[in-house]
Amino acid sequence: xxxxxxxxxxxxxxxxxxxxxxxxxxxxxxxxxxxxxxxxKVGGSAVHSPSEMAAMVDVLFTSLPLPKHLTDxxxxxxxxLDQMQPGSTVIDVSTIDPRTARLISxxxxxxxxxxxxxxLGKGPVQAEEGTQPIYAGGKREVFDQFExxxxxxxxxxxxxxxxxxxxxxxxxxxxxxxxxxxxxxESLRLGEKFGIEQQxxxxxxxxxxxxxxxxxxxxxxxxNQEYTPGFSVNLTLKDIxxxxxxxxxxxxxxxxxxxxxxxxxxxxxxxxxxEDCAAxxxxxx
Amino acid sequence: xxxxxxxxxxxxxxxxxxxxxxxxxxxxxxxxxxxxxxxxKVGGSAVHSPSEMAAMVDVLFTSLPLPKHLTDxxxxxxxxLDQMQPGSTVIDVSTIDPRTARLISxxxxxxxxxxxxxxLGKGPVQAEEGTQPIYAGGKREVFDQFExxxxxxxxxxxxxxxxxxxxxxxxxxxxxxxxxxxxxxESLRLGEKFGIEQQxxxxxxxxxxxxxxxxxxxxxxxxNQEYTPGFSVNLTLKDIxxxxxxxxxxxxxxxxxxxxxxxxxxxxxxxxxxEDCAAxxxxxx
Numbered sequence: 001x002x003x004x005x006x007x008x009x010x011x012x013x014x015x016x017x018x019x020x021x022x023x024x025x026x027x028x029x030x031x032x033x034x035x036x037x038x039x040x041k042v043g044g045s046a047v048h049s050p051s052e053m054a055a056m057v058d059v060l061f062t063s064l065p066l067p068k069h070l071t072d073x074x075x076x077x078x079x080x081l082d083q084m085q086p087g088s089t090v091i092d093v094s095t096i097d098p099r100t101a102r103l104i105s106x107x108x109x110x111x112x113x114x115x116x117x118x119x120l121g122k123g124p125v126q127a128e129e130g131t132q133p134i135y136a137g138g139k140r141e142v143f144d145q146f147e148x149x150x151x152x153x154x155x156x157x158x159x160x161x162x163x164x165x166x167x168x169x170x171x172x173x174x175x176x177x178x179x180x181x182x183x184x185x186e187s188l189r190l191g192e193k194f195g196i197e198q199q200x201x202x203x204x205x206x207x208x209x210x211x212x213x214x215x216x217x218x219x220x221x222x223x224n225q226e227y228t229p230g231f232s233v234n235l236t237l238k239d240i241x242x243x244x245x246x247x248x249x250x251x252x253x254x255x256x257x258x259x260x261x262x263x264x265x266x267x268x269x270x271x272x273x274x275e276d277c278a279a280x281x282x283x284x285x
Numbered sequence: 286x287x288x289x290x291x292x293x294x295x296x297x298x299x300x301x302x303x304x305x306x307x308x309x310x311x312x313x314x315x316x317x318x319x320x321x322x323x324x325x326k327v328g329g330s331a332v333h334s335p336s337e338m339a340a341m342v343d344v345l346f347t348s349l350p351l352p353k354h355l356t357d358x359x360x361x362x363x364x365x366l367d368q369m370q371p372g373s374t375v376i377d378v379s380t381i382d383p384r385t386a387r388l389i390s391x392x393x394x395x396x397x398x399x400x401x402x403x404x405l406g407k408g409p410v411q412a413e414e415g416t417q418p419i420y421a422g423g424k425r426e427v428f429d430q431f432e433x434x435x436x437x438x439x440x441x442x443x444x445x446x447x448x449x450x451x452x453x454x455x456x457x458x459x460x461x462x463x464x465x466x467x468x469x470x471e472s473l474r475l476g477e478k479f480g481i482e483q484q485x486x487x488x489x490x491x492x493x494x495x496x497x498x499x500x501x502x503x504x505x506x507x508x509n510q511e512y513t514p515g516f517s518v519n520l521t522l523k524d525i526x527x528x529x530x531x532x533x534x535x536x537x538x539x540x541x542x543x544x545x546x547x548x549x550x551x552x553x554x555x556x557x558x559x560e561d562c563a564a565x566x567x568x569x570x
Contacts, residue, residue, distance in 0.1 A: 098479065121492060121493050122493070122494070133492055133493070135489070156492065158489060158492075160481065160489070161480065161481065164479060164480070165479055165480055165481050168475075168476065168479035168481070169476065169479075169481060169486070169489060172472045172475055172476050172479075172486075172490075172495075173489075173490055173493040173494065173495045174494070174495075175472050175475075175495075176468055176469060176472045176490065176494075176495035177493065177494035177495045178494075179468045179541075180465055180468060180495070180497060182541060183461055183464045183465060183468065183541045184461060186538075186539055186540070186541050186542065187457045187460050187461045187539075187542075189537065190453075190457055190460075190528075190531075190532050190535075190537050190539065191453065191454065191457050193532075193535050193537050194383065194449060194450055194453035194454075194457075194531075194535075195446065195449070195450055196445065196446065196450050196453070196454060201454070201457075204420065204443060204445070204454060204458075205457075205458055205461065207406060207418055207441065207443075208406050208407070208418070208458040208462065208498075209407070209458065209459070209461075209462035209463075209498050209499060209502070210457075210458045210459075210460075210461035210462045210465070210498070211497065211498040212465060212496065212497035212498060212499075213493075213494050213495070213496040213497060214494060214497075217494070243475075246475075246479075247475050247478075250475075250478050250479075252474065252475050252478050252569070253471075253569065254471055254472075254475065255471070255544060255548075256464075256467060256468045256471050256541070256544065257471065257472075259540060259541065259544055263540075284537070284538065
């Protein structure tokens with residue numbers, strides 16, 4: 001089985017390296033030549049274009065920043081689904097919205113191809129370690145066919161349902177997590193204004209009902225004013241936008257998500273786009 | 286040392302029983318006779334009015350629902366600070382705002398009395414077990430004088446600073462926690478709309494950056510639609526109001542706290558006041 005990987009940056013790169021280490025025959029492509037080199041150090045080979053890859057792989061992993069990048073690659077601009085061999089499978093690990101996932105899934109079906117939407121639960125560190133949670137969506141029989149392979153690059157593979165459920169789940173998880181980050185920033189700043197030292201404040205909050213994964217993960221960034229991402233403001237804004245938009249499609253109100261979107265937009269406008277999402281703290285200074 | 290307890294309901298009652306079990310000479314008062322009876326089963330004695338208690342105790346614990354109840358008791362309506370013996374100490378364990386705490390602290394000083402603001406970190410269960418975190422504020426020497434006594438009713442006593450810091454800290458902790466609750470409700474409902482079963486959704490979210498103390502504590506209430514408080518919508522609304530108001534005093538914006546206040550107000554208006562704060566979930570149905 002030959003595997004192709006398009007997009008081998010922070011997230012896709014870790015997956016590609018783990019596939020190679022697990023003994024698979026892996027071909028990679030990325031517009032960033034440095035990202036490709038970082039994979040080739042471990043093994044595998046590279047191609048010069050997505051089209052070149054399409055015809056030669058049984059499974060194609062994609063990891064791209066935006067839903068539009070993915071539809072351009074697979075259906076529109078490059079349209080490489082048309083060049084893939086019937087019976088082969090696309091496994092996307094990007095964070096995309098349910099509507100785009102459905103569009104790709106249907107386009108794949110029409111060409112006799114299989115599709116799984118497999119958004120990832122954590123960050124680049126876990127992708128590299130092979131401990132990245134995978135939330136898989138698509139036809140159950142396709143998942144069953146690939147479960148053992150996914151287990152080679154993840155210690156925690158979950159079958160969520162169809163592609164809509166898997167992609168919605170990932171976005172919902174980010175919607176909660178990233179909104180919790182701003183809620184935290186707002187109050188951490190308030191505590192400082194009341195003269196409570198930041199480190200002491202965070203340590204005490206962890207003993208109360210205010211405790212959260214984001215307090216543990218992003219509290220130290222705020223404390224040290226060190227905002228290397230992690231998960232950037234730009235990506236956060238993108239995901240929250242997808243969340244608010246997919247909720248709108250179902251007439252489901254997301255007042256807190258919408259307010260969070262406003263603040264991350266403001267952070268981006270203030271030049272914080274490439275900093276970690278915890279940098280929204282600066283908006284409260 | 287004789288200790289008085291005014292307000293022996295869910296929180297104050299647990300503290301009073303622990304003081305009695307620790308061997309202190311305890312006198313209690315509450316407008317709710319049943320609450321008083323639940324203390325007397327363990328020991329201690331009761332008086333018929335706060336005034337009667339004021340002159341006979343060395344330390345007065347107060348645990349009341351609203352800041353106004355406390356100022357009425359101590360300064361205005363009942364004004365029992367005037368009846369306390371010079372050198373005695375008031376220890377308030379209610380959740381009050383920094384401004385009220387300062388007012389009481391100054392009023393106590395003027396009468397030769399001591400004051401500690403000691404808001405509590407968790408719920409009635411911890412008050413009863415004696416594992417209730419205490420966040421103490423006031424003069425350091427007063428805290429030092431009472432630390433060993435506070436350790437009898439709490440396994441985790443923290444000195445925060447002056448009364449403003451301790452009371453602000455407690456409110457900030459609730460502001461984060463209770464806002465996280467609505468953020469969670471908004472997204473849990475969105476997940477259900479996408480056809481993800483609630484229990485599965487919560488279990489998976491706990492493996493992501495969406496995890497929080499509130500997911501663990503209130504997720505099951507939402508799952509089982511069982512909203513016995515816990516911490517009621519009414520009390521939540523009160524605390525968030527105090528938080529937004531104390532932030533306004535410092536010109537510090539709390540857009541998420543303000544939005545949360547709107548939703549808990551709406552929940553109260555919908556007749557959910559006596560249900561657990563997790564019942565805001567119903568606003569998204």
